[in-house]
Amino acid sequence: MISIDEKICVGCGQCVDICPGNLLELKNSVARIRDVRDCWGCCACVKICPKNAIAYQLSADLGGTGAKLFAHDSPTKLTWQILKTDGEKTFLEVDKHQANKF
Numbered sequence: 001m002i003s004i005d006e007k008i009c010v011g012c013g014q015c016v017d018i019c020p021g022n023l024l025e026l027k028n029s030v031a032r033i034r035d036v037r038d039c040w041g042c043c044a045c046v047k048i049c050p051k052n053a054i055a056y057q058l059s060a061d062l063g064g065t066g067a068k069l070f071a072h073d074s075p076t077k078l079t080w081q082i083l084k085t086d087g088e089k090t091f092l093e094v095d096k097h098q099a100n101k102f
């Protein structure tokens with residue numbers, strides 16, 4: 001499931017437009033998810049948010065309880081960042097021109 005940091009969100013609406021399930025909405029110029037139980041974790045909103053206001057909550061077996069997954073997108077690469085509760089960060093880079101090889 002995802003979480004949205006209301007203090008970081010600037011209300012651009014890009015996550016609302018891209019969610020394939022129409023699960024997100026803007027309320028008072030801040031993004032919110034209508035019912036987080038409906039989210040199937042495709043991470044489209046995580047990837048498109050220009051402010052990194054949306055995080056995917058990782059399960060205990062993936063990143064440890066409380067760990068979050070963020071995405072930093074650029075024209076050439078997508079960088080996934082895992083942030084653990086102790087502050088440890090792990091980065092996974094995907095070269096967009098090579099992504100179809102895997």
Ligand code: SF4
Pocket residue numbers: 002018019020021022023024033038039040041042043044045046
């Ligand atoms: S992770 Fe996917 S399904 Fe869930 S809110 Fe974001 S875009 Fe919608």
Ligand code: SF4
Pocket residue numbers: 004008009010011012013014015016030031048049050051052053054
């Ligand atoms: S894409 Fe990010 S900044 Fe824009 S409305 Fe959604 S959460 Fe807020």
